[in-house]
Amino acid sequence: MSTKEQRERIELLQGTLDLLILRTLLLGPAHGHAIAKAIEFNSADVLQVEQGSLYPALHRLIKRRWISVQEGTSENNRRAKFYRLTAKGRRQLVVETSKWDKLAGAIARILTPVEQEGKS
Amino acid sequence: MSRRKRMMEDLDQDIRDFIERETQDNIERGMSPEDAHYAALRKFGNVARVKEDTWEVWSFVLLEQLWQDVRFGLRMVHKSPGFTAIATLTLALGIGANTAVFSVAYAVLLKPLPYNDPARLLRIYSADIRNGGGHWMSSPADIDFVRRKSTDFREITYYQEGGAVLTGIADPQQALTVTVSEDFFSTLGIPPAEGRTFLPEEHTPGRDQVVVLGDALRRQLFGSRAAVGQTITLDGKTRTVVGVMPAGFHFPRTEPPVQTDIWLPGSLPIDPANGNRDVAAIARLKPGVTLRQAQAELGAMHAAMERVYSNDADWRLRLVPLQQDIAGDARLPILIIFGAVSFVLLIACANVANLMLARGVARQREMALRTALGAGRVRLIRQLLTESVLLALMGGGVGLAIAVWGIRALRATATTAIPRLAEVQLSAPVLLFTLVSSLLVGLVFGLAPALPCSHLSLRGAPREALVSAGGFRRRTLNRFLLITQMALSLVLLIGAGLMVRSFLLLTSVKLGFQPDNVLTFATGLSGENYGSSVRRASFYQQTLERIRAVPGVDSVALASSLSLNGGIQVPARLDGQPAPPPGDEINVAYQAVTSDYFRAMRIPLLEGRFILPSDGKGAPSVVVVNQAFVRKFLPGMNPLGQRLYGGMGGEMRREVVGVVGDVREAGLAKEPIPEIYVPIFQAWVSPFMAYVVRTRVEPLSVAPSIRRAILEVDKSQPIAQVQTMEQIVFGASAPPRFRTELLSLFSLLALILTAVGLYGVTAYLVSQRTHEIGVRIALGASPAGILRLVLKESAVQIGAGILLGLAGAMALARVVSTLLFTIKPTDPATFLFVSSLMLAVGLLACYLPARRAMHVDPMVALRYE
Numbered sequence: 001m002s003t004k005e006q007r008e009r010i011e012l013l014q015g016t017l018d019l020l021i022l023r024t025l026l027l028g029p030a031h032g033h034a035i036a037k038a039i040e041f042n043s044a045d046v047l048q049v050e051q052g053s054l055y056p057a058l059h060r061l062i063k064r065r066w067i068s069v070q071e072g073t074s075e076n077n078r079r080a081k082f083y084r085l086t087a088k089g090r091r092q093l094v095v096e097t098s099k100w101d102k103l104a105g106a107i108a109r110i111l112t113p114v115e116q117e118g119k120s
Numbered sequence: 121m122s123r124r125k126r127m128m129e130d131l132d133q134d135i136r137d138f139i140e141r142e143t144q145d146n147i148e149r150g151m152s153p154e155d156a157h158y159a160a161l162r163k164f165g166n167v168a169r170v171k172e173d174t175w176e177v178w179s180f181v182l183l184e185q186l187w188q189d190v191r192f193g194l195r196m197v198h199k200s201p202g203f204t205a206i207a208t209l210t211l212a213l214g215i216g217a218n219t220a221v222f223s224v225a226y227a228v229l230l231k232p233l234p235y236n237d238p239a240r241l242l243r244i245y246s247a248d249i250r251n252g253g254g255h256w257m258s259s260p261a262d263i264d265f266v267r268r269k270s271t272d273f274r275e276i277t278y279y280q281e282g283g284a285v286l287t288g289i290a291d292p293q294q295a296l297t298v299t300v301s302e303d304f305f306s307t308l309g310i311p312p313a314e315g316r317t318f319l320p321e322e323h324t325p326g327r328d329q330v331v332v333l334g335d336a337l338r339r340q341l342f343g344s345r346a347a348v349g350q351t352i353t354l355d356g357k358t359r360t361v362v363g364v365m366p367a368g369f370h371f372p373r374t375e376p377p378v379q380t381d382i383w384l385p386g387s388l389p390i391d392p393a394n395g396n397r398d399v400a401a402i403a404r405l406k407p408g409v410t411l412r413q414a415q416a417e418l419g420a421m422h423a424a425m426e427r428v429y430s431n432d433a434d435w436r437l438r439l440v441p442l443q444q445d446i447a448g449d450a451r452l453p454i455l456i457i458f459g460a461v462s463f464v465l466l467i468a469c470a471n472v473a474n475l476m477l478a479r480g481v482a483r484q485r486e487m488a489l490r491t492a493l494g495a496g497r498v499r500l501i502r503q504l505l506t507e508s509v510l511l512a513l514m515g516g517g518v519g520l521a522i523a524v525w526g527i528r529a530l531r532a533t534a535t536t537a538i539p540r541l542a543e544v545q546l547s548a549p550v551l552l553f554t555l556v557s558s559l560l561v562g563l564v565f566g567l568a569p570a571l572p573c574s575h576l577s578l579r580g581a582p583r584e585a586l587v588s589a590g591g592f593r594r595r596t597l598n599r600f601l602l603i604t605q606m607a608l609s610l611v612l613l614i615g616a617g618l619m620v621r622s623f624l625l626l627t628s629v630k631l632g633f634q635p636d637n638v639l640t641f642a643t644g645l646s647g648e649n650y651g652s653s654v655r656r657a658s659f660y661q662q663t664l665e666r667i668r669a670v671p672g673v674d675s676v677a678l679a680s681s682l683s684l685n686g687g688i689q690v691p692a693r694l695d696g697q698p699a700p701p702p703g704d705e706i707n708v709a710y711q712a713v714t715s716d717y718f719r720a721m722r723i724p725l726l727e728g729r730f731i732l733p734s735d736g737k738g739a740p741s742v743v744v745v746n747q748a749f750v751r752k753f754l755p756g757m758n759p760l761g762q763r764l765y766g767g768m769g770g771e772m773r774r775e776v777v778g779v780v781g782d783v784r785e786a787g788l789a790k791e792p793i794p795e796i797y798v799p800i801f802q803a804w805v806s807p808f809m810a811y812v813v814r815t816r817v818e819p820l821s822v823a824p825s826i827r828r829a830i831l832e833v834d835k836s837q838p839i840a841q842v843q844t845m846e847q848i849v850f851g852a853s854a855p856p857r858f859r860t861e862l863l864s865l866f867s868l869l870a871l872i873l874t875a876v877g878l879y880g881v882t883a884y885l886v887s888q889r890t891h892e893i894g895v896r897i898a899l900g901a902s903p904a905g906i907l908r909l910v911l912k913e914s915a916v917q918i919g920a921g922i923l924l925g926l927a928g929a930m931a932l933a934r935v936v937s938t939l940l941f942t943i944k945p946t947d948p949a950t951f952l953f954v955s956s957l958m959l960a961v962g963l964l965a966c967y968l969p970a971r972r973a974m975h976v977d978p979m980v981a982l983r984y985e
Contacts, residue, residue, distance in 0.1 A: 032134050033141040052165050055131060056173040062127070063177060069130065081134045 017049070017057045019100055022085065022093040025067060029084040032058065058083060066092050124178040131174055139164055185499075189506035196507055197514075203479060204511070207472045210876075211515025213869060214468030215558055216522025217461045221862075223527050223550045224534075225458050227543040228447050234368060236309025237404075241442035242411065244276075244401035250434040256397050260301075262437060263401045265425050272414040275307040276403040279372065280386065283644045283808075287836045288353035289341065294644055294840035296373055297354070299386040305332075307404050308371055314338075315348035315363035318385040322362075325387045331359040334381030335367035354382070356647030372400065374446075376542055397435075402442060415439050450538045453859040456935060460615065460866045463608045465557070467870050469565040470601040471877040476508065476569035477598055478884045501570045508566025509559060516558030520546075523554070536851060537858035568597060598881050599917055605877055606921025607928055609870035610958050614929040615936060616867035617950040619860040622940040627853055632783030632792065633683060634722035637674075638812060638845035639819035640682055643830070643837060645807040653805040659833060660800070660809065664714065666829040672817040673826075677717035678800055680710070682810045682845075684852045687711070687785035692766030692796060694753055695773055699765075708749065708766060709785045709795035712803045718744075718780060720814040721845075728760045728778035735799040742799060743767075743774035746782045749794035767798050774798065788852045789941050812845075819844045859939065871958075875965040882914055883969035890976055898978040910973050914966035921962070922955050 024030065024038045035058075036049040061067045066089030072082040085093070139160045146156030164170075197204045232238045244263065245255035260278060267276045279300040286295045305317040312332065322330050331352060338347045338361075350361050370379040405414055418437045444451070480487075487500060495503075524546060534541055650656050660678055667676045681687045691705030700706075711717075715733045718725065726747065735742050743764065750759045762776045774796075782792035800809075815822050823842050830839055886893070893906055901909075933945035943950070 031137065031141075033138045036138075052170050052173065055134070055170050056177050059127060059131070059174045059177040080137050081130055 016100070017053055018061060019093070019096045020047070020049075021054075021057060021061060021083075022066065022089055022096065025083060025085040025089070026093060029070075029072070029082040031072075031080040031082055035083065061089065064092075065089075124175075127178055128171070128175060131171065135164070135167060135170065185502070186506065189503045190510060192503065193507040193510040197510065200479075203475060204514070207475055207511050208514045208518055210468045210471050210873065211512055211558075211561060212518035212522055213873070214461075214465035215512075215516050215519030215554060215561065216526060217866060217869070218458075218465050218557060219519060219523035219546075219550060219554045220526030220530055221454075221458050221461045222553050223523070223546060224530060224538060224544050225454050226547070226549055226553070227540050227545070228450055228454055228538055229443075230549075231540075231543060233443055233446065235371075235442075238443060239441075240274075240405040240407070241308070242403045242405065242414070242439045243442050243445040244403055245438045245440060246397050247436050247438045248434055249436055255438060255440075258399055258401045258437065259397045260399050262425060262435075263301075263399065266418065266421065266437065269421060269424070270414075270417060272406060272409045272417050273403045274406045275303045276401065277301050277303040277307045278399040278401040279304060280399045281372065281380075283646075283840075284354045284382070285356075285644060285646060285836065285838060286352065286354055286382075287356070292836045292838045294642075294838045295337075295354075295382055296378065296380055297382040297384055298372060298380050299384045301386050301399075304383070305365075307402055309404070310366065310369055312363035313366040314346075315361070317363050317383075322385045323387050328385045328387050329357065329359050330362045330385060332363040332365060332383040333361055334365050334370060334379070336379070337381035338364045354384075356649065359384075375536075375539060403439075411439055411441065446539050448539060449855070452935075453855070453939060454538065456615070456939070457859060457862050457866070460612055460863055463612050464866050464870050464873070465561065467605045467608055467873045467877070469561055470605045471873055471880070472508075472511070473565040473568045474598055474601050474877055474881050476565065477601075478881070480569045481888075501567075504570035505563060505566045508570070509562030512558045512562030512565070515561070516554055519558070520551075520554055523550075533861065534858055535854055537855040568601070595885070598885075602878060602881055602917050603921045603924060605874045606918060606958065606962065607924035609867065609874040610922055610925025610954065611928045611932060612863070612867035612870045613954045613958065614925070614950060615932070616860075616863040617954045618936060618940055618943065618945060618947060619856075619863050621947065621950055622943055623853070623856050623860040625943065626788050626856060626941045629784065629788055630782075631683070631849065632723060632781050633845075635845035635849045637815050637819055638720065639815060639823060639826070639842070640810055640812055640845055640848065641823075641826070641839045641842040642808065642810050643839055645809075645837070649834070650807055656805045656807055657801055659837075660714075660805070662833045663811075663830055666832060667811070667813060667826055670822055670825045670829055672815050672822045674814040674816050675716045675720045676811065676813045677714045677720045678712075678809045679714075679717055679812055680712040680800075680806055680809065681785070682812070682848060683721070683783050683785050684787055684848055685785075686787070689793075690766055690796075692753075692764060692794070695763035695765060706752075706794075709793055710767060711785075711795065711797045712767075712800040712806070713797050714800050717797070717812065720812045721783075722814075723783060724781040726779045726781060728776070730778055730780075731797065731799045736801045739802070741772055741774040741802050742777045744778040744780055744797040745776055746780055746792065746795040746797075748782050748792050749796065750779055752794045764796070766796050767803055772802075774802075788849075811839075856939070856941070871961060875961050878914070878918075878962055878965040879968060882910070882966045883972070885913075886910060886969045886973045889973070891982070893973050893976045894978040894980070894982050897976060898982065903974040906974050906976075907970050910970035911963070911966060914970070915963065918959060918962035918966070922958055925958070926951065926955065 020039050021035060024035050024042075027038075030038065032054060036054055039047055039049050058067070058069075062069055062083075066086060067083050068086050070082050070084065072080060139157075142160035142163060143153070143156045146159050147153055149156075151159060233241065235241060244258055244266075246258045246262065247253045247255055258278065263276065263278045266273070270276070277300065279298050282297050282299060284295055284297045286293050300318075302318075302320055302323050305312070311317075313335065315332075317332055318330065322328055331354070333341070333347065333352075341347070341352065342350060347361050347364050351358050352361065353359075365383070370381065373380040403414075405411070415438070418439070422436060447454075490500060491497075527544060527546060531541060531544055534544075538544075645656050645659060650659065664676055664678065667673060688710045689707040690710040692708040693699060693706065713731060715731050715735070717723075718730045728744070731742065731744055743766075745753075745759060745764075753764070754762055759776050759779050763773050764776065765773055767774070780797070783795070784790060784792055785795065786793070811826075813819070813822070813826065820842075827839055830837055893909075896906065896909075897903075929951070930946060935945075937945040
């Protein structure tokens with residue numbers, strides 16, 4: 001199946017999948033399979049996208065009008081659904097990214113001293 | 121919904137696509153096609169779950185659950201038609217009655233008047249603060265002063281109502297007129313539909329031969345022809361129609377069938393010495409000015425007004441919002457009746473809540489099962505509430521039908537009891553009221569049973585024995601509801617009892633005359649032909665003779681006013697006593713009558729003689745007085761031969777020739793005051809006289825012949841207000857009859873609902889205790905003992921309900937006190953009677969199921985185990 005061991009994979013935090021989908025679509029429209037692949041590939045397979053959550057997440061984003069969906073023809077001439085970032089989604093990505101940066105920074109600040117203590 | 125469907129179809133396609141791609145990837149990694157497909161499926165996971173989760177993204181969870189609850193509720197409704205029918209009918213009665221009464225309350229108290237910006241319209245009254253401060257009409261001088269000096273009113277105007285004879289048409293008719301001062305129409309803010317209203321210069325004598333007509337009269341007179349520029353003949357004078365008001369505008373007489381349709385420009389003389397208070401005044405506040413400010417300004421102006429005019433220092437101007445003024449005396453009864461129907465609705469709610477509680481027991485297992493399957497408490501309560509709201513809405517629907525019928529009945533019976541009756545209808549605000557009250561009702565009676573129902577565990581529920589033992593909270597709630605119901609209906613019954621007793625007292629007062637077989641009507645003699653007393657007297661004498669000759673007529677007479685209609689009062693004093701200073705005169709009731717008046721009215725002669733035809737002009741001036749007069753002015757003396765001053769048209773010394781019985785002139789509830797009867801031709805002969813005709817046949821049947829007899833004397837003289845004396849008596853008691861009937865109806869409804877509730881709950885409790893009672897009987901309890909056991913518990917509740925109700929009635933006594941005639945709102949007889957009635961009905965309602973408990977077969981009861 002996958003190349004990485006099961007225990008090294010990280011379950012995505014609630015809401016981060018939305019951010020990753022938006023980030024992926026920034027590069028251009030893609031179909032569902034490609035989005036999952038891209039997230040896994042770009043995270044060096046650390047982040048495993050569960051299909052169970054990918055589609056509800058995609059539909060949630062459509063409902064919020066951050067992405068749109070359209071019929072398209074893929075590289076091997078097959079009909080497929082393409083998801084595309086909307087202008088609203090683009091703005092939202094900026095917001096979500098800065099939120100994430102803050103969150104990550106805060107968590108890092110909390111965790112760092114403990115690590116230092118352990119090292120010394 | 122269709123969007124969701126489309127999105128779900130997309131999803132199917134997308135999932136297939138995903139799996140195909142993954143399979144493809146796997147094949148590229150070197151798997152066999154079959155393995156690749158299964159690996160892809162495994163990686164994707166639970167397709168159904170993904171679909172479900174995505175479906176949820178597109179659904180409105182709350183709404184969906186609500187829809188589920190509604191469908192489930194409808195199924196429950198369908199499953200127990202008996203319960204549904206009883207609950208719906210109970211609620212329908214409550215909601216229907218409330219809707220009908222609200223339609224009246226809305227039309228009379230809340231609905232804006234049909235004038236421009238009606239909230240700023242005021243009525244101005246004059247109040248005599250030394251004599252009780254009652255509201256009277258105003259003097260034109262006062263109003264004119266305020267008009268010139270005040271800064272708080274945008275417009276201020278006055279008017280005087282009157283009557284005129286409309287001739288020059290096929291059938292001469294008596295018409296209501298109103299003579300208005302400047303700005304009348306602009307104060308109300310309604311422009312004419314055709315032509316114009318009066319110009320300022322038309323309010324001067326000589327230029328005032330113009331008229332504005334109402335829409336109905338305009339149609340009657342001119343049909344589809346243009347009305348403006350036409351002429352009409354009023355009281356023999358020709359007037360030019362300058363404008364027509366839109367349909368529906370009838371100020372100040374807005375109640376059909378008595379409606380104003382003729383407006384005349386007034387050039388009322390403003391005479392500083394004229395203290396007459398004979399005009400009605402209305403005003404419009406400037407924007408931003410409150411009634412309080414305007415009232416304060418009038419107060420500050422008062423001192424100045426006294427210096428300018430020879431006015432009585434004790435009179436003040438008072439402002440009343442026009443809407444409140446029109447609602448008038450109907451306001452309090454309407455509020456009381458609205459309170460009464462609210463009580464009925466609460467009682468209906470309590471009944472249904474009790475039913476739901478009883479049913480809650482039957483559904484305990486269902487609820488416990490739902491809890492075990494993971495339904496949260498809130499979710500359960502929501503489901504139960506949805507069911508109760510559903511029931512309430514059904515009740516509201518049926519209630520609406522009851523309300524439609526009720527409104528029709530109200531409009532038919534209210535007649536003169538409430539103003540703006542024509543506006544009472546099922547309007548949008550009334551429908552909104554029905555909807556909101558239905559929803560509220562559903563929440564109120566649903567919440568009570570829903571709360572205990574949701575406190576269940578599966579462990580207890582399947583064991584039936586626990587049901588009766590564990591119902592403690594439920595039974596406490598049952599009792600609380602029953603006691604409340606009884607208290608509420610007792611309050612209503614006492615209110616109704618007081619009204620009924622008061623009404624019976626009112627209608628059994630001694631009128632002082634016999635109203636049966638008496639026809640009355642009025643004439644207004646105006647215009648050139650009747651300018652003098654002599655001319656009028658001649659008309660009266662000729663018509664009396666002709667009417668006397670009409671077959672079926674027993675006797676006929678004239679009177680200056682009809683009994684019960686208010687009457688006229690004049691100052692009077694005995695000969696030899698000094699004239700009191702102005703303001704300190706003793707007023708007596710005054711009637712100018714012809715000789716047959718006492719015979720026609722059947723007023724008894726006590727001493728001396730009646731007025732005779734010979735008591736005419738030139739003969740010695742005589743007067744007949746009533747008993748109250750003798751008591752007040754001539755105690756212990758022989759009244760015959762005494763002389764007194766009194767009457768209209770100058771001071772005249774009259775000799776008392778007779779004493780007659782007291783008559784209620786001012787209304788049913790007003791005690792007779794001293795009264796003098798003077799021969800009509802020895803007094804000022806008024807152009808406005810009432811005819812009183814005693815008949816030997818059905819009084820109304822002679823009306824056409826009498827009309828002809830009058831027209832024979834003067835072919836342009838109409839008669840008006842043709843009615844029997846019995847109709848007048850009936851009309852005098854119309855407002856109290858209306859409220860008494862309504863309150864009785866609603867309190868009876870409350871009593872029936874309460875009795876049904878009491879019966880139902882007792883029967884239910886007895887059935888719950890069948891097992892226990894069976895054991896008791898098996899152990900040797902006597903049937904009487906069982907009866908006592910059941911009744912004792914009920915009697916305690918009934919007693920508590922009655923005590924609470926009595927306390928409530930005492931607390932609310934003040935509210936009805938002004939509506940009662942001669943009895944106190946804490947009338948002990950009423951309280952005692954109504955409490956006994958309640959006790960009897962309550963015990964009977966409990967006795968029937970209790971008797972069944974007596975006959976419980978112990979074997980059957982025990983076999984339940």
